[in-house]
Amino acid sequence: xxxxxxxxxxxxxxxxxxxxxxxxxxxxxxxxxxxxxxxxxxxxxxxxxxxxxxxxxxxxxxxxxxxxxxxxxxxxxxxxxxxxxxxxxxxxxxxxxxxxxxxxxxxxxxxxxxxxxxxxxxxxxxxxxxxxxxxxxxxxxxxxxxxxxxxxxxxxxxxxxxxxxxxxxxxxxxxxxxxxxxxxx
Amino acid sequence: xxxxxxxxxxxxxxxxxxxxxxxxxxxxxxxxxxxxxxxxxxxxxxxxxxxxxxxxxxxxxxxxxxxxxxxxxxxxxxxxxxxxxxxxxxxxxxxxxxxxxxxxxxxxxxxxxxxxxxxxxxxxxxxxxxxxxxxxxxxxxxxxxxxxxxxxxxxxxxxxxxxxxxxxxxxxxxxxxxxxxxxxxxxxxxxxxxxxxxxxxxxxxxxxxxxxxxxxxxxxxxxxxxxxxxxxxxxxxxxxxxxxxxxxxxxxxxxxxxxxxxxxxxxxxxxxxxxxxxxxxxxxxxxxxxxxxxxxxxxxxxxxxxxxxxxxxxxxxxxxxxxxxxxxxxxxxxxxxxxxxxxxxxxxxxxxxxxxxxxxxxxxxxxxxxxxxxxxxxxxxxxxxxxxxxxxxxxxxxxxxxxxxxxxxxxxxx
Numbered sequence: 001x002x003x004x005x006x007x008x009x010x011x012x013x014x015x016x017x018x019x020x021x022x023x024x025x026x027x028x029x030x031x032x033x034x035x036x037x038x039x040x041x042x043x044x045x046x047x048x049x050x051x052x053x054x055x056x057x058x059x060x061x062x063x064x065x066x067x068x069x070x071x072x073x074x075x076x077x078x079x080x081x082x083x084x085x086x087x088x089x090x091x092x093x094x095x096x097x098x099x100x101x102x103x104x105x106x107x108x109x110x111x112x113x114x115x116x117x118x119x120x121x122x123x124x125x126x127x128x129x130x131x132x133x134x135x136x137x138x139x140x141x142x143x144x145x146x147x148x149x150x151x152x153x154x155x156x157x158x159x160x161x162x163x164x165x166x167x168x169x170x171x172x173x174x175x176x177x178x179x180x181x182x183x184x185x
Numbered sequence: 186x187x188x189x190x191x192x193x194x195x196x197x198x199x200x201x202x203x204x205x206x207x208x209x210x211x212x213x214x215x216x217x218x219x220x221x222x223x224x225x226x227x228x229x230x231x232x233x234x235x236x237x238x239x240x241x242x243x244x245x246x247x248x249x250x251x252x253x254x255x256x257x258x259x260x261x262x263x264x265x266x267x268x269x270x271x272x273x274x275x276x277x278x279x280x281x282x283x284x285x286x287x288x289x290x291x292x293x294x295x296x297x298x299x300x301x302x303x304x305x306x307x308x309x310x311x312x313x314x315x316x317x318x319x320x321x322x323x324x325x326x327x328x329x330x331x332x333x334x335x336x337x338x339x340x341x342x343x344x345x346x347x348x349x350x351x352x353x354x355x356x357x358x359x360x361x362x363x364x365x366x367x368x369x370x371x372x373x374x375x376x377x378x379x380x381x382x383x384x385x386x387x388x389x390x391x392x393x394x395x396x397x398x399x400x401x402x403x404x405x406x407x408x409x410x411x412x413x414x415x416x417x418x419x420x421x422x423x424x425x426x427x428x429x430x431x432x433x434x435x436x437x438x439x440x441x442x443x444x445x446x447x448x449x450x451x452x453x454x455x456x457x458x459x460x461x462x463x464x465x466x467x468x469x470x471x472x473x474x475x476x477x478x479x480x481x482x483x484x485x486x487x488x489x490x491x492x493x494x495x496x497x498x499x500x501x502x503x504x505x506x507x508x509x510x511x512x513x514x515x516x517x518x519x520x521x522x523x524x525x526x527x528x529x530x531x532x533x534x535x536x537x538x539x540x541x542x543x544x545x546x547x548x549x550x551x552x553x554x555x556x557x558x559x560x561x562x563x564x565x566x567x568x569x570x571x572x573x574x575x576x577x578x579x580x581x582x583x584x585x586x587x588x589x590x591x592x593x594x595x596x597x598x599x
Binding site: 061062084142148171 | 372398
């Protein structure tokens with residue numbers, strides 16, 4: 001109030017407030033479907049040539065782009081966006097996006113790995129993707145759940161006596177994007 | 186948590202439901218063991234979004250004023266399907282005739298929300314919240330109706346369902362409710378080879394998550410997916426004679442019938458149908474209103490046939506946010522009005538009768554000089570279903586700030 005509505009000062013105060021940096025504020029909010037889809041696209045660095053399919057995905061998650069008719073706008077509350085069908089929508093989107101099954105969206109595995117070539121070792125791939133998609137801040141529960149399945153031939157893509165092949169990083173990426181951590185901001 | 190009797194019963198019931206060889210009545214009995222008898226009572230709410238023209242749906246053909254006010258879009262005497270000499274159905278509602286004759290179908294005319302708004306959004310919001318005129322209500326009455334029911338010993342994942350991509354206002358609230366667009370899509374990982382692996386990994390993540398909100402919701406989700414898979418509703422084909430028309434509303438009701446027949450414990454359900462906002466070229470016996478009414482009635486009649494003996498414990502109520510002007514406008518359509526018509530279909534319904542007081546269509550009888558006046562508050566109709574069918578007597582919580590005394594009920598339920 002003292003700054004006569006100078007937005008710069010207001011934001012400066014906000015950003016320097018202890019509440020802003022409090023542990024409790026970290027990943028305190030559930031992403032809306034739009035935030036979820038946008039952050040997944042950004043985190044994976046996929047190449048979007050046609051955004052129509054992404055907006056269609058938003059319709060399925062109940063948040064049609066610019067489609068909220070009442071002037072109140074879309075809810076920012078977690079309860080609105082956390083329900084069975086919404087969670088299913090998110091997990092399924094995570095899987096189809098990272099595996100390149102959304103039309104108009106191209107996935108490049110070197111992009112996913114932040115310009116590194118995909119490691120052949122699944123454990124290394126998981127660690128690298130945790131860093132790339134969630135800034136390395138992944139709960140033990142999520143990490144262990146994925147790690148426990150890395151040796152599954154469907155993910156390691158390895159046959160017992162076959163040659164070593166690159167790990168299935170798109171599936172690992174999909175699992176991370178659908179994890180509880182990625183639903184928060 | 187150890188294995189309680191409750192869990193044992195639940196798993197036992199699931200096992201029975203999952204066995205295709207067991208006759209459906211036995212599977213049903215297994216579910217009956219899970220909760221009280223009220224579990225078998227079902228309330229299905231249908232919303233006609235866009236303000237349906239009640240005067241051309243249940244036509245007051247005994248009213249000269251009706252024909253005077255609608256020279257181009259009236260339903261002629263000879264086309265009306267007469268009900269009682271004064272009211273008659275639009276000819277597209279032929280599928281309703283047998284239901285009326287069997288006294289399963291009742292009609293409440295001049296009913297709706299008393300709020301004066303003519304905004305679709307406000308009016309729908311008020312009707313779904315169950316609190317006309319109050320914007321601050323955060324949850325929907327259909328959710329509150331479960332909330333106040335005697336606590337069941339078990340909460341099935343599909344206790345409350347909405348057919349559609351997102352949870353509508355009417356079902357939002359503290360009771361878990363599932364929005365379901367398509368039974369086939371209610372899986373994790375789709376049909377890919379890795380689907381089961383992906384699903385089990387997600388499940389492990391969410392089950393072990395310390396994130397209370399996502400953990401809880403995740404658990405519900407995986408339970409629901411598994412229940413749906415084991416109950417396999419897709420195997421419940423539509424009963425002979427249940428001919429659902431093509432389109433979203435028919436699909437919604439067909440899938441709802443599958444979920445009910447698969448014994449997933451559905452207590453309340455919601456589906457909606459759009460396409461009623463006929464400002465221009467409404468049509469009469471043919472045209473826009475005739476087309477949407479055909480889909481509406483064919484879908485509901487198919488749903489009723491499909492439910493078979495399950496219809497005995499089911500009450501279906503239709504509503505729309507407001508009616509339309511008594512007079513036609515300059516574009517052979519009608520504009521936003523006030524009172525409307527509601528259909529009530531079900532086993533316990535005392536049908537074959539038009540309920541409610543008819544206010545008349547003379548100029549002096551019209552609301553604000555232009556619309557059908559309201560003589561029955563929609564909460565009176567819903568309140569009767571909630572209290573007498575669902576056996577939730579706590580109407581003050583379901584419809585707050587409304588005097589909903591049982592003495593005022595229309596007594597349309599037997």
